Amino acid sequence: MATRNTGVRAQQADETRARILKAAIRVFSQDGYSGGRIEKISRLAKSNDRMIYYYFKSKEQLFIQVLEHTYEQFNLAEAKQRFELDCASTALTQLVAFVWDYYFKHPEFVSILNTENLHKARHSRKSANLSALSGQALGNLAPIIRAGQAQGRFREDIDLTHTYLMISSLCYFYLSNLHTLCAFLGQDLSAPQARERWLLYIQDQVLRGVAK
Amino acid sequence: MATRNTGVRAQQADETRARILKAAIRVFSQDGYSGGRIEKISRLAKSNDRMIYYYFKSKEQLFIQVLEHTYEQFNLAEAKQRFELDCASTALTQLVAFVWDYYFKHPEFVSILNTENLHKARHSRKSANLSALSGQALGNLAPIIRAGQAQGRFREDIDLTHTYLMISSLCYFYLSNLHTLCAFLGQDLSAPQARERWLLYIQDQVLRGVAK
Amino acid sequence: MATRNTGVRAQQADETRARILKAAIRVFSQDGYSGGRIEKISRLAKSNDRMIYYYFKSKEQLFIQVLEHTYEQFNLAEAKQRFELDCASTALTQLVAFVWDYYFKHPEFVSILNTENLHKARHSRKSANLSALSGQALGNLAPIIRAGQAQGRFREDIDLTHTYLMISSLCYFYLSNLHTLCAFLGQDLSAPQARERWLLYIQDQVLRGVAK
Amino acid sequence: MATRNTGVRAQQADETRARILKAAIRVFSQDGYSGGRIEKISRLAKSNDRMIYYYFKSKEQLFIQVLEHTYEQFNLAEAKQRFELDCASTALTQLVAFVWDYYFKHPEFVSILNTENLHKARHSRKSANLSALSGQALGNLAPIIRAGQAQGRFREDIDLTHTYLMISSLCYFYLSNLHTLCAFLGQDLSAPQARERWLLYIQDQVLRGVAK
DNA sequence: AATGAATGAGGGTTCATTCAT
DNA sequence: TATGAATGAACCCTCATTCAT
Known part of the structure; x- marks a missing residue:
C-alpha cells in the first residue's frame, strides 16, 4: 500500500489515491456495495470517475481495497494494544473496552463487514492480501486468558475462540443493529x-x- | 395481510401478491435493497414487473412490506413459545435455543435487518405498522427472569433489556458475520x-x- | 351522440359515458394528447380505466370523440346566435364579441385545437362526423357582411374567409398564447x-x- | 452557446451538443413535450440517450434549452431587420412580411410556443435566461409607428402592444391552425x-x- | 497525471391495453 | 354493467466503464 515514490507528482498521485480510498470507505459504508456510486466517491474525493479506474481498475477492486484497508487498520490498532497482565481481569476488561471503542469510533468497519457478509465474503475471498492479514485475531486475548488461568482466577476449560466471539458479539451487535433496536425496543440505545x-x-x- | 376476499379470482390475486412478497424477501435478503432487482423478484415470483407496482406501488414500499412481514413472522414465532417456568434455568436455556434456532432457520431475517440498519432504519420509520409491532420483544424473557428470581436462582439486579440484548447479540453476530469470521479466523464456524x-x-x- | 335508451341502467351508462367524456376533455386540454393519461381521466370521471375502453375502445377514439364534441359544442353555440342585421356594424361587433367570449369561456376548445394541430389534424381526418360538422363556419358572418354592403357601409371587395380568419386570429391568439406573451412582453394580459x-x-x- | 473551446475534441463535443439540440427542436416541435421521445432525439442526432443527459441533465432541461434557443433565434432575426423609415407604411408592410415569413419558415417556433402554452409557460418560468431575452419585442415596431405619426400618416392614439399583438395574431394563427382550418373550412389554405x-x-x- | 466525451446495458417505473369474471 | 388482475412494450434515466487526448 505504502508507495516509495519520491517525486512531487508521484506524491500528488498518492494523495489522490488516498483521497479516493477514504471517500470509498465512507460511501460504501453508507450505501453498501451496490448502492455505492462511483460518481459519489469521485465527487467526495474531489477527483473524477476516470481516476478511480486509473488507480483501482474497477468498482469491485476498489471495494476489495477498502476491505483490505479496513481490516488492516483494525489489525494495526489491535497490535498496538498492550495489556498489563499482572491482573488478568483488568486486562480482559480493558480488552473489551478496546474492542467496544474501536467499533464505536469506526462505524465504517462495522458497516463494511456487514456489507461483505451480505455478499457472503465474496470480495474477501478474491483478495490475496486478506488471508495474510488474518490469523492474529486472537493474539491479544490468548495471553490474557493464560495469565488469568496462571493466576488461578480464570477457569481452565476456556475456549479462546468462543471467548473472542462473545466479546465481538456483545460489542458488534449493539452498534450494528442500533437503529432497528431503537425502533423495536422503543429505547434510545x-x-x-x-x-x-x-x-x-x-x-x-x-x-x-x-x-x- | 389477512384478506376477506372470497372469489376464485381474488384468491389468485392474493396468491400472486404473496408470491411476490416471498420472492422479494429472498432477493432483498440475498442482494440487499439497492442490489435487489425488481426484475429478479418478478421472475422468481413467476409474475412480471408491472404486478409489483400494481400491488406494492414502488420498490421502497415493497421493501417496507418485506420488513413488516419479517418482523411480524418473528413476533408470531416468539408469541407461540411457551416456557415451563418451574425451572427458570431450563426455560432460559430454551429461550436461547429458540432465538438461535429462529435466526439460523431464517437467514433472511438476519440479512434484512442488516440491510435495514445499513439504511439507518429509514424504511422502518416510514412504516406505520412497524411501531405497533414492537414493544412485546421482552414478553417472553420477563417472566422467566422473574421466576428465576422467585426461585432464588437468579440475581435481583438483572437488567431485562441488557439480558435480551446479550442473548440476541450472541445468536445474531455468529450467524450474521459467519462468512467474514470464517475467513478471518480460519475456522469453519x-x-x-x-x-x-x-x-x-x-x-x-x-x-x-x-x-x- | 344522444342515446335514446330509456332503462334505468341504460341511463346510468349514459351518465358514466358522459362523465368520462367530460373528464377526457379536461385532461386532454390540460395535458395534450400524449400527456393525457387514461388513468387520470378515469379517476376524474370517478370510473375506472376499463370503462374507457368499454365505451370508447381506445385512447385515440376517445380523443376523436372529444374533438367531435368540442367542435359540435362550438357549432351549436354559433348556430344559436341571432344578429340584428339592421345595423351591420353592430352585428359584426357582436359577432366578434361572441367569438371572443366563447374562446375565453372555453379554454379547452382552444387547447384541444392546438393539440390537434400539433398532430396535423390527424385525428380530425379519422373522424367521419367531423367533416359533416364543418362547412357552416361562415354561416353567421356572411349575412352580416352582405347586410353591411347592402347598407353601403362595408366595402364590396370583402373576402369572407379572410374576414372570418381575421376575427378568429385576433380572438384565438391572445388567449392561446397568453402565457408566453405575458412572459415575453412582461405585461399581464x-x-x-x-x-x-x-x-x-x-x-x-x-x-x-x-x-x- | 458561444464556446471558447479550442481543442479538436472540444469542438466535436460542441457539435454533438448542437446536433442534439437541433434534433430536440425538431422532435419536440413535431410531437410536443410529452410525446417527444428521448430516444427519437438521440437517434436523429446520431448520438445516444446517455449523451442527452450528459449535456442537458434531463428531458425538461433539454426542453428549456430548446425554448431558449427558439426565442433567441427569433430575437436575433428580429434584431437583424432594418426598416427604411422614410415611408412608414412601407416599413410596416415589410415588418408584417418579416413576421409572416419567419413564422412560415420556422414552423418549429410556432409549434414549440404552442406546446409551451399548453403547459402554461411552466418551462419558461424555470429558465433564468428567458426573462433576459424578452423586452425588446417591440423594438422594431415602435420606431415605425413613431415615424408614421411624424409623417402624419398614422393616427396618434395607437397602442403599440395592441398593434404588435395584431400582427402576431394574423401571422401566427393562420399557420398554427392551418390543419384544423383546412379541415373545417374545406379550403386548402x-x-x-x-x-x-x-x-x-x-x-x-x-x-x-x-x-x- | 489527469480529464472531458462517449457508450451499452440495465435500472425503476409508467403506459395503454386486454383478460376473465 | 362494471371491475380487479394481468401484461408487454416503452419511457426516462443512471450505471459502471472505456475512449481519446
Whole structure:
C-alpha cells in the first residue's frame, strides 16, 4: 500500500489515491456495495470517475481495497494494544473496552463487514492480501486468558475462540443493529449513558464467563 | 395481510401478491435493497414487473412490506413459545435455543435487518405498522427472569433489556458475520458441530450472567 | 351522440359515458394528447380505466370523440346566435364579441385545437362526423357582411374567409398564447381590464377592415 | 452557446451538443413535450440517450434549452431587420412580411410556443435566461409607428402592444391552425397562392388599423 | 497525471391495453 | 354493467466503464 515514490507528482498521485480510498470507505459504508456510486466517491474525493479506474481498475477492486484497508487498520490498532497482565481481569476488561471503542469510533468497519457478509465474503475471498492479514485475531486475548488461568482466577476449560466471539458479539451487535433496536425496543440505545451502561454490563458478563 | 376476499379470482390475486412478497424477501435478503432487482423478484415470483407496482406501488414500499412481514413472522414465532417456568434455568436455556434456532432457520431475517440498519432504519420509520409491532420483544424473557428470581436462582439486579440484548447479540453476530469470521479466523464456524458447540456455550454464558 | 335508451341502467351508462367524456376533455386540454393519461381521466370521471375502453375502445377514439364534441359544442353555440342585421356594424361587433367570449369561456376548445394541430389534424381526418360538422363556419358572418354592403357601409371587395380568419386570429391568439406573451412582453394580459381593452380594440380593427 | 473551446475534441463535443439540440427542436416541435421521445432525439442526432443527459441533465432541461434557443433565434432575426423609415407604411408592410415569413419558415417556433402554452409557460418560468431575452419585442415596431405619426400618416392614439399583438395574431394563427382550418373550412389554405393572398390581406388590414 | 466525451446495458417505473369474471 | 388482475412494450434515466487526448 505504502508507495516509495519520491517525486512531487508521484506524491500528488498518492494523495489522490488516498483521497479516493477514504471517500470509498465512507460511501460504501453508507450505501453498501451496490448502492455505492462511483460518481459519489469521485465527487467526495474531489477527483473524477476516470481516476478511480486509473488507480483501482474497477468498482469491485476498489471495494476489495477498502476491505483490505479496513481490516488492516483494525489489525494495526489491535497490535498496538498492550495489556498489563499482572491482573488478568483488568486486562480482559480493558480488552473489551478496546474492542467496544474501536467499533464505536469506526462505524465504517462495522458497516463494511456487514456489507461483505451480505455478499457472503465474496470480495474477501478474491483478495490475496486478506488471508495474510488474518490469523492474529486472537493474539491479544490468548495471553490474557493464560495469565488469568496462571493466576488461578480464570477457569481452565476456556475456549479462546468462543471467548473472542462473545466479546465481538456483545460489542458488534449493539452498534450494528442500533437503529432497528431503537425502533423495536422503543429505547434510545444511542444515548451516551446507555452506551456506557452497556459497556459496563458486557465487561461484567465477559468476566463472569471466564471466572472460576 | 389477512384478506376477506372470497372469489376464485381474488384468491389468485392474493396468491400472486404473496408470491411476490416471498420472492422479494429472498432477493432483498440475498442482494440487499439497492442490489435487489425488481426484475429478479418478478421472475422468481413467476409474475412480471408491472404486478409489483400494481400491488406494492414502488420498490421502497415493497421493501417496507418485506420488513413488516419479517418482523411480524418473528413476533408470531416468539408469541407461540411457551416456557415451563418451574425451572427458570431450563426455560432460559430454551429461550436461547429458540432465538438461535429462529435466526439460523431464517437467514433472511438476519440479512434484512442488516440491510435495514445499513439504511439507518429509514424504511422502518416510514412504516406505520412497524411501531405497533414492537414493544412485546421482552414478553417472553420477563417472566422467566422473574421466576428465576422467585426461585432464588437468579440475581435481583438483572437488567431485562441488557439480558435480551446479550442473548440476541450472541445468536445474531455468529450467524450474521459467519462468512467474514470464517475467513478471518480460519475456522469453519458453519459446520454443524461448531454451531452446536456455540449454542451450548452461549446457553452457559447467559446462565452464568444471571446466576447468583 | 344522444342515446335514446330509456332503462334505468341504460341511463346510468349514459351518465358514466358522459362523465368520462367530460373528464377526457379536461385532461386532454390540460395535458395534450400524449400527456393525457387514461388513468387520470378515469379517476376524474370517478370510473375506472376499463370503462374507457368499454365505451370508447381506445385512447385515440376517445380523443376523436372529444374533438367531435368540442367542435359540435362550438357549432351549436354559433348556430344559436341571432344578429340584428339592421345595423351591420353592430352585428359584426357582436359577432366578434361572441367569438371572443366563447374562446375565453372555453379554454379547452382552444387547447384541444392546438393539440390537434400539433398532430396535423390527424385525428380530425379519422373522424367521419367531423367533416359533416364543418362547412357552416361562415354561416353567421356572411349575412352580416352582405347586410353591411347592402347598407353601403362595408366595402364590396370583402373576402369572407379572410374576414372570418381575421376575427378568429385576433380572438384565438391572445388567449392561446397568453402565457408566453405575458412572459415575453412582461405585461399581464390576463387581467380583466387588459382583456376588455383587447376586445374593444379588435372590434374596432375588424370594423376598420370592412369599412368603406 | 458561444464556446471558447479550442481543442479538436472540444469542438466535436460542441457539435454533438448542437446536433442534439437541433434534433430536440425538431422532435419536440413535431410531437410536443410529452410525446417527444428521448430516444427519437438521440437517434436523429446520431448520438445516444446517455449523451442527452450528459449535456442537458434531463428531458425538461433539454426542453428549456430548446425554448431558449427558439426565442433567441427569433430575437436575433428580429434584431437583424432594418426598416427604411422614410415611408412608414412601407416599413410596416415589410415588418408584417418579416413576421409572416419567419413564422412560415420556422414552423418549429410556432409549434414549440404552442406546446409551451399548453403547459402554461411552466418551462419558461424555470429558465433564468428567458426573462433576459424578452423586452425588446417591440423594438422594431415602435420606431415605425413613431415615424408614421411624424409623417402624419398614422393616427396618434395607437397602442403599440395592441398593434404588435395584431400582427402576431394574423401571422401566427393562420399557420398554427392551418390543419384544423383546412379541415373545417374545406379550403386548402396551405397552397402558395392562398398564403400569398393572406399576406397581402393582413398587410392591408394592419395598415388600415393604424391609418388616419 | 489527469480529464472531458462517449457508450451499452440495465435500472425503476409508467403506459395503454386486454383478460376473465 | 362494471371491475380487479394481468401484461408487454416503452419511457426516462443512471450505471459502471472505456475512449481519446
